[in-house]
Amino acid sequence: MPSQHIRGADIVARTLDAAGLTTIFTLSGNHIMPLFDAAIGTRLRLIHVRHEAAAVHMADAWGRLTGRCGIVWVSGGAGFTNAAAALCTAQAAESPLVLISGHAGIKEIGRGAFQELRQADMADPVTKASWTVQSCVELGTDLAKASSIAMSGRPGPVHLSMPFDLLEEHIEDRAELHPRADALAPRMLHLGADDARQIRDLLGSAARPLILAGPQLCHSGHLAPLAKLQAVLGVAVLPMESPRGINDPRLGAFAEILPKADLIVLLGKAHDFTLRFADAPFVQPACRFAVMDSEPDAVERVRREKGDRLAATAVADAGPALEALIAHAVAPHPNLAWLSEVIAATEYRPAAWDTLTAREPGKLHPVELCRALQQAFDRHPDAILVCDGGEIGQWPQATVTPARRVINGPAGSIGSSIPMAIAARAAAPSSPVIAVMGDGTFGFHMAEFDTAVRCNLPFVAVVGNDATWNAEHQIQLREYGPNRTHGCELLPSRYDLVAQALGGHGELVTSAADLPAALDRAIASGKPACVNVMIERVPAPVIRRNPA
Ligand SMILES: Cc1ncc(C[n+]2csc(CCOP(=O)(O)OP(=O)(O)O)c2C)c(N)n1
Ligand SMILES: [Mg+2]
Numbered sequence: 001m002p003s004q005h006i007r008g009a010d011i012v013a014r015t016l017d018a019a020g021l022t023t024i025f026t027l028s029g030n031h032i033m034p035l036f037d038a039a040i041g042t043r044l045r046l047i048h049v050r051h052e053a054a055a056v057h058m059a060d061a062w063g064r065l066t067g068r069c070g071i072v073w074v075s076g077g078a079g080f081t082n083a084a085a086a087l088c089t090a091q092a093a094e095s096p097l098v099l100i101s102g103h104a105g106i107k108e109i110g111r112g113a114f115q116e117l118r119q120a121d122m123a124d125p126v127t128k129a130s131w132t133v134q135s136c137v138e139l140g141t142d143l144a145k146a147s148s149i150a151m152s153g154r155p156g157p158v159h160l161s162m163p164f165d166l167l168e169e170h171i172e173d174r175a176e177l178h179p180r181a182d183a184l185a186p187r188m189l190h191l192g193a194d195d196a197r198q199i200r201d202l203l204g205s206a207a208r209p210l211i212l213a214g215p216q217l218c219h220s221g222h223l224a225p226l227a228k229l230q231a232v233l234g235v236a237v238l239p240m241e242s243p244r245g246i247n248d249p250r251l252g253a254f255a256e257i258l259p260k261a262d263l264i265v266l267l268g269k270a271h272d273f274t275l276r277f278a279d280a281p282f283v284q285p286a287c288r289f290a291v292m293d294s295e296p297d298a299v300e301r302v303r304r305e306k307g308d309r310l311a312a313t314a315v316a317d318a319g320p321a322l323e324a325l326i327a328h329a330v331a332p333h334p335n336l337a338w339l340s341e342v343i344a345a346t347e348y349r350p351a352a353w354d355t356l357t358a359r360e361p362g363k364l365h366p367v368e369l370c371r372a373l374q375q376a377f378d379r380h381p382d383a384i385l386v387c388d389g390g391e392i393g394q395w396p397q398a399t400v401t402p403a404r405r406v407i408n409g410p411a412g413s414i415g416s417s418i419p420m421a422i423a424a425r426a427a428a429p430s431s432p433v434i435a436v437m438g439d440g441t442f443g444f445h446m447a448e449f450d451t452a453v454r455c456n457l458p459f460v461a462v463v464g465n466d467a468t469w470n471a472e473h474q475i476q477l478r479e480y481g482p483n484r485t486h487g488c489e490l491l492p493s494r495y496d497l498v499a500q501a502l503g504g505h506g507e508l509v510t511s512a513a514d515l516p517a518a519l520d521r522a523i524a525s526g527k528p529a530c531v532n533v534m535i536e537r538v539p540a541p542v543i544r545r546n547p548a
Contacts, residue, residue, distance in 0.1 A: 006173040008136040008166045009034035012100070015140040017042040019147070019184045021071050023062065023426060025055035029075020031102020031115070034167040047426060047455050049419070050447035052079050056086035056157075057416040057445070058423035059097040061406050063090070063155070064219040065384070065427040069147045069184075070097035076104060076161070077115025080122075087126035087157045089416055093241065093409035094216035094268075096155040098146045099123070103132060105165035123159035130159040136169040137177060144179035151186035153294035153317055154268065155216050189294050191316035191324040198312050199265060199290055200328050203235055206263035206288070208338045214269035215241040217318050220404050225322050233325070234332025236342035237267075242397070243412035245274030246282060249398030249541045252346040256545060258282060260341075263311070265290045267325075268318025271302045274410060278305070292321040348545055349398065362510045363534045366395035366464060369436075372515040373462065374400050376434060376523070383432040384424045388417030389441030390471035392464030394540035396436045404428075415444030421459035422452045422528075432523050433459035440469045442495050442530075452528035453503035460522045461499070461530045466537040467492040474539045492534065499530035509533045 012035060016022065022043045027050070028036060039046060049055045052074045059070025074083040080101040090097055104113035123130040129149050133142045139162065146158040171177075203209045211233075213226055218241040230237040242248035246255040264278065264287060271291075276282040278289070290312040291302045299313045314321070333339065358365040373396055377383055385402035387393045393414075397407065406424060408416050414437075421435035442463050452459060473488040496506030505525035507518040515533065522529035 004173050005170045006177065007034065007038065008139050008169045008171070009038035011136070011140045011177050012143060012162065012167070013038035013042050013044055015143050015179060016071060017044060018178070019181060021069060021147070023047065024071050024073055025049060025058040025062070025423070026073040027052050027055055027075070027079060029079045029102055031076040031104070031164045032073050032100075032167075034164070035073055035100075047422075047451065049451045051445060052082035053086035054419035054445045054448050054451070056083050056090065056097070056099060057419035058426075059099075060086070060090035060093065060095045060416070061386070061420035061423040062427050063095040063097050064093065064406055065404065065424055067219065067221050068096075069150050070095070072097060072099045074099065074101050075115075076102040076119065077117050080117065080119045080161075084123050084126065086416065087123060087159070089408060089411045089413045090157045091126050092215070092411035094155050094214065095157070095219070096150040097157045098143070098150055099127075099157060099159045100143075101159065101161045102167075103161035103163045106134070106163040107165055119161045120159065126157065127159045128156045132161040132163065133166060136166045136171050139166060140177050141179050141183065144183035147184040148186060153189065188320055189315060189317045191292060191314055191321040193324070193328065195292075195312075195314040195316065196324040196328040199292065199314070199325065200233075200330070202263065202290055202312050203233060203265065204333065207335055208261050209235050209263040209265065209333065210258070210261045210342065211235055211237040211265045211267055212269040212275075213237060213239045213267045213322075214318060215410055216268055217322065222319065222322065225326065229322060229326050232329040232332070234336055234339055236339055236346070238346065240269055240274060241407060241409055243274065243410050244394070246276060247542050249394050249543055252348040252543050253545050254346050255282070257342055257345040259284050261287055263288050263290065265292070266302065267292050267321060268294070270298055271305055292316050292318065294318065345545070348543065350543070353399065357512065358536050360536055363536045364509070364512050364515065365536050366392055366538060367399065368512040369462070369464060369515065369533050369535060370395050370399040372512070372519055373434065373436070375516055376519045377402050380432045380523070382428075382430070383434055384428060386417045386421045386424060386433060386435035388420075388435065389414045389438035390469065391474060391538070391540040392438045392466070392470070392535065393436060398541050398543065414438070414441045417441060418445040418448045418461060421461065422448060422455070422457045425452075425457040425459050426455070434462060435459060436462045436464065438470065439463055439465040439467060439490055439493065439495065446495065446498055447502075449499050449502040449504050449528050449530070458526050458528050460519065462519070463495050463530060463532045464535045465492055465495065465532055466535050468537050470537050471540070473537070494532065496530045496532035499528060503527070505529035507531045
């Protein structure tokens with residue numbers, strides 16, 4: 001081929017390389033082998049996995065931790081459908097990623113092509129945008145558009161199918177095939193000065209205001225500005241990224257003071273189930289609202305739900321709105337007693353937890369597990385916490401205070417933590433990564449220990465092993481009675497030996513006294529590790545100062 005010609009797949013690889021999007025989470029397949037070939041000679045690094053959903057979870061965690069778009073390559077057909085299952089986790093967590101799927105050749109569509117499937121239609125409900133590239137000329141510019149959409153407004157996943165024949169096609173090289181760097185960047189919707197002042201004055205006129213920040217502001221990079229906003233306004237700013245919503249154990253006894261608020265400012269935070277739809281008795285009927293959201297539909301939803309109690313609205317991105325509110329702050333809110341009351345409620349944890357121990361021999365109570373975890377985070381302040389899975393996942397969210405964390409998020413999906421931990425290590429190569437998950441959750445992606453060993457991306461999976469799908473078992477106990485529990489039992493399996501068998505480090509822990517040293521050994525091993533901790537089967541905490 002003459003040198004002035006370029007292959008479609010090379011356009012894709014070079015676009016990613018030029019944009020610095022060089023970490024690719026992928027699993028091979030016929031349709032994307034041109035991309036694998038095109039990666040040779042570029043800076044692209046392929047982290048190739050054992051299940052396509054894991055690649056999406058990795059890109060999701062990567063996006064949340066780096067603030068840059070995660071990139072996934074998967075094959076067409078079943079490779080794509082496996083990957084698609086993980087998109088709703090990233091969508092609900094407002095995490096930017098581009099899923100590139102291989103696809104039957106465009107010339108073969110409708111003719112019974114191998115793995116022919118309406119992939120773009122399938123991904124549509126779980127993405128911000130989803131389409132099939134229509135010509136080789138558009139491969140680079142469509143990719144740039146996909147990245148920009150993923151990063152803009154409320155961030156989220158975008159899916160792009162790239163037909164095999166377009167990736168293989170050779171066309172004359174020319175400048176317009178290669179998008180400029182700014183074509184991949186997000187389009188920002190800033191909060192105007194008038195809107196910022198209006199919200200500020202509204203906050204000042206309320207007696208007991210609260211600011212609730214949505215999932216995208218819970219990602220690394222926004223936490224310091226959120227704390228700053230609270231400091232300059234003297235108004236509590238609460239990050240919300242848990243499907244447990246107002247009962248998120250990270251927010252302590254927040255649900256107890258929420259009904260006292262007379263103004264709730266939703267900063268990129270959806271009016272949804274996590275707030276119990278902000279209805280009484282969770283929120284007082286006279287409470288007013290203000291909304292800043294990049295999506296006009298999200299603003300309209302609050303208007304529909306709350307009518308004339310909606311006191312101010314602005315269509316603006318959450319990140320820039322946060323900065324504008326800080327810039328326009330003048331004096332702290334006069335009701336500092338209210339701020340203290342909110343902080344006291346959200347920081348409240350039952351004193352009994354400090355000394356709680358397990359009743360059953362050979363097992364730990366989850367708070368004992370978390371005590372040792374907190375010590376590990378004290379020793380490694382740069383460590384990243386990944387939390388997942390059912391009842392056990394709630395305990396570290398309540399009690400461990402890492403500088404950076406990734407949780408499965410509002411989708412309430414389990415299973416993502418092993419891939420997310422691997423991606424966290426790739427994003428922060430010198431930081432220990434500790435992922436806490438249930439035994440059920442461990443099973444979803446345990447083969448990714450192989451990926452972590454191969455790619456030298458160590459992390460520690462701490463399994464709270466109660467030999468149960470306990471979150472669902474607890475529902476059965478509560479709703480249907482102790483005689484009607486079934487279908488949620490698991491075995492007390494040796495997941496530590498699974499890690500060992502795949503080339504990692506494994507520890508079995510059956511007493512609280514042994515856990516700190518086991519965690520130390522796991523971190524020091526420099527290998528992907530599993531600390532398999534036998535725990536009691538207890539319900540997750542719902543924190544109240546005055547339990548009913
Ligand atoms: C993908 C997915 N499948 C099923 C569920 C329902 N679910 C939520 S928690 C849970 C049990 C988790 O068990 P485990 O990981 O062992 O944690 P535990 O609750 O036992 O602490 C299940 C099945 C879900 N949320 N997401
Ligand atoms: Mg369990």
